[in-house]
Amino acid sequence: MNGSRRDFLAATGATLLGGLAGCASAPTDDGAGGTTDSDATPDETDGATATANGGPDGSLAGLEVAYETVATGFASPVDVAIPEALGGSRRFVVDQPGRIWLHDDSGLRSESYLDITDRVVDVGGYDERGFLGVAFHPEFSDNGRLYLRYSAPRRPGTPSIDSHTFVLSELTVDPEATTVSADAEQTLLELPQPQSNHNAGAVAFGPDGYLYVATGDGGGANDEGRGHVDDWYDAVPGGNGQDVTENLLGSVLRIDVDSTGGVSGDDDRPYGIPEDNPLVGSDGRDEQYAWGFRNPWRLSFDGEDCYVADVGQGAWEEVNLLERGGNYGWNVREGAHCFRAGDCPTETPDGAPLIDPVLEYPHSGDGPSGVAVIGGHVYRGEAIPDLSGAYVFADWQSEGRLFAARPSESRPWDIAELPVTDRDDGGTNVLAFGRDPDGELYVCTSDRGVVTGSSGALNRLAGV
Incomplete structure (x- = not known):
């Protein structure tokens, strides 16, 4: 991307949507539903429109929503990308076993848009690995470049005791095609993944034109054990969330896919x-943009704001606003609360603050609760006026609960179901x-x- 293009993006604060996906730690019910072979094709269905309701002055009180079902038959749809570069007329659904399906004005295509099942680890039952995210270049209609995030079997350089290899790759395709091949795939980044969980998977272009890549802490529990390094906080052994020098886990990375050769080329x-980038010129890793995350399960941009949802361990779920060089506390804290300690610091030894989330909710109790947050988007559409902003x-x-919150001066923000x-x-x-x-939201279920x-x-969110 040339400088003028990036300056334009920054000036306009354009929202450039990449892949958003989700599947975090929770119990499973293997007795429900059926199975299908790997060549099964999803089906298209139609839904009905609806009107919005809600409280006075656009409040969220009393607001109800509905799903308009757009397409069905996926195994595990963990991402939907709707590139602005294509005018929003094409919806690309990432199915976790290793395919992307295209839904456009012709409906759901019968042949998958992209099939990389031969490059993705075999997944089945409950699994956090797989094809986890996709992002389309802001100039995809001109350059045909898209970015894939998936779990591959161990590659050279990944220790034999580790679970698999984290892969971020680039693919150049015909922007008009309805089916594409991965033959021209170029690997950009590989990371050893010690455990099978906490893989994150979100990739998204920001308004600055750079690619933001979420990474989990390496898996297991407590950010400790195999594949977890020592950090500055002795109360909990490990881990990767507070480390910025030994690996790139537990972080949000920021890279420039329009150049090569690191900082100086x-x-x-x-x-x-x-x-x-905040650690350029220091002893930290240049790719690091923010850290202190456990399993950032989806990030999204709304203008200059980037929302990062981070799955908690056993007590609190959280959503954060991303800051350059921000430290979000894991595994010193879970949400805004001390983790495995009665008391804990609110800053690092060098004085950097541990940033509180803008949203948090517990795993049990009155009001909003749950077991694993699924990051979403700020609503900017017209179908549900009371939800705007x-x-x-x-x-x-399993209840599939949806929540909403409006920004406020104090943290955490109030949450409405x-x-x-x-x-x-x-x-x-x-x-x-x-x-x-257009700012309308889609929900994968x-x-x-x-x-x-x-x-x-794949469902479109509507009012009632």
Whole structure:
């Protein structure tokens, strides 16, 4: 990307949507639903429109929403990308076993848009690995470049005791094609993944034109054990969330995919490093933009604001506003609360603050609760006027609960539940959200907590 293009993006504060996905730690119910073979094709269905309701002055009190089902039959739809570069007319659904499906004005295509099942680890039952995210270049209609985030079997350089390899890759395709091949794939980044969980998976372009990449803490529990390094906080052994020198786990990375060679262009990295990344010129890793995350399960941009949802351990779920060089506390804290300690610091030894989340909710108790946050988007559409400007997100648990919150001066912001009408409450899991260029939201759901079957659906959010 040339300088004029990036300056334009920064000046306009354009929201450039990449992949958004989700599937976090929670119990599964293998007895529900059925199975389908790997060549099964999702089906298209139609839904009805609805009007919005809500409280006075656009408040969230009493607001209910509904799903317009757009397409069904997916195994585990963990991402939907709706590129602004294509005018919002094409919806790309990432199915966790290893395919992207295209839904456009012709409906759901019968042949997958992209199939990388031969490059993704085999997934089944409950699994946090797989094809986890996609982001389309802001100039995709001209350059045909998209970015894939998936879990591959161990590659050279990944220790034999580790679970798998984190892969971020670039693919150049015909922007007009309805099916593409991965033959031209170029790997940009590989990271050893010690455990099978906490893989994050979100990739998204920011308004600055750079690619933001979420990474989990390496898995297991407590950010400790195999594959977790020593850090400055002795009360909890490990870990990667507070480390910025030994690896890139537990972080949000920021890279320049329109250049190569790191910061100065003189090393072998297949991507560039923005000169204003916070650790450039220090002993930290240049790719790091923010850290202190456990399992950042989806990030999204709304203008200059970037929302990062981070799945908690056993007590608190949180959503953060991303700051350059921000430290979000894991594993010193879970949300705004001390983790495994009665008392804990609010800053690092060098005086950097541990940043409080803008949203948090407990795993039990009155009001909003759940087991694993699914990051969403700020609603900017017209179909539900009373929802305008609110951040919409969900929890993974079987009730498929949706929540919304408006920004406020104090933290944490108040959370309202958004009841979903005309839906069977027998167990719909929310896996991911997407937003189209008009600001309307899409919700990926499944009736099972496992990566099998064909109960996955793409829904458009509507009022009632």
